[in-house]
Amino acid sequence: MAPQTFGRLHPCSPGPHASISPVVSLTGCHYLLRANAWLTGHHHPYDERTLDITGTGIMGYLSIPKINVQLPIYHGTDEAVLQIALGHLTGSSLPVGGETSHSVVSGHTGLPSAKLITDLDQLKKGDLFQYTVLDRTLTYEVDEINVVLPGEMDKLNLEPGADYSTLITCTPYGVNSHRLLVRGHRVSNPPAEKVAAHYDEPESMLWTAIAIGAGVLLVLLLLAIWLVRRRGKKRKAAQTLESASDNHGTEQRADSGTETTEHGNRT
Known part of the structure; x- marks a missing residue:
């Protein structure tokens, strides 16, 4: 899958200067599966029941103490999900940690109906965010912050032995022409x-x-x-x-x- 196409996998609310790619016309399932192949090099079906023991579609929760965020994470990045919560980018690692893993969670910025992760740009290196999945809590420390064009997704690649997680949202506020990537590496859970x-x-x-x-x-x-x-x-x-x-x-x-x-x- 071309990087330009993958760049449209995060369907943010387009600002007045944001361009709309023809790939949006693809069905959600189709381009998410293509993204999975682009990220992992393997074509395989994705079971959205994974980690969803409640049957609600929720795989876990994200907490960002610094900006007072506590939101559920759903499978996929469909617009219906991103209007109310966060979405796990299909094809990236599940947010359960482990060596050579890189989970990616996406959320909206600047919605009139919900704040979501609008304040993500306030995070700095050293800040923490946590996932709660089933009975486990995983803590990540921010070590890299990048602003990229929609097609520049090399920062989401796996690195041998590393346990990364990246939070994605649109930027700048109201324009949404770029993507803010906040990456963290796994650390021990703090008290x-x-x-x-x-x-x-x-x-x-x-x-x-x-x-x-x-x-x-x-x-x-x-x-x-x-x-x-x-x-x-x-x-x-x-x-x-x-x-x-x-x-x-x-x-x-x-x-x-x-x-x-x-x-x-x-x-």
């Missing part, structure tokens, strides 16, 4: 409290920002009150001084008048 701390971090940062903002406002308010009082005291002092000066002038004029009268009487 539960560390994961919980990641989920609490955005909220704690919000409260920290609110506390800092409130402190700044309080300082500004106290400063304003001090300035008003200081100006009031200065104004009052000036008025007192002016009043004293007026009184002194009046007394001087009164004394002068008295002296004039006394002088006249003596005369």
Whole structure:
């Protein structure tokens, strides 16, 4: 399968500048099976019942603590799936880990009806994401972030001995002309409290920002009150001084008048 065709396997909501390839007219089953052959070099049917013990189509769940994402993963990347959840790219490894594996999970960005993985671009190297599949939890640490054209899918290749997983979404927001690939390598599961701390971090940062903002406002308010009082005291002092000066002038004029009268009487 040509890379250009494979590039259309992630059916993102097209932005005003995104091009529409004729391959979209192919049926989902047809091009997903072709993708499977392109990735693995083997033609074989794909059983969507794999890992779906509940019969709902869900194979597992993705958690991204940093951006507070917890979403189900369905088989395939049909538009009906991507409107509400994440899709496993058929032909890539299943998200169960193992040597020489590379699972690929796709999701939408910028839907008006759901946030999904719109904030995926906030991830940086070293951040974690996790899969929960059956009774297992698999943790991946982000080690590579790329923005590529739809046909540039070499980053999804298998590497001998490596255990990779890549998250895909469209970028930039509202244009969707490229693909954002966030790859992670398998690491040991961190303690539960560390994961919980990641989920609490955005909220704690919000409260920290609110506390800092409130402190700044309080300082500004106290400063304003001090300035008003200081100006009031200065104004009052000036008025007192002016009043004293007026009184002194009046007394001087009164004394002068008295002296004039006394002088006249003596005369």
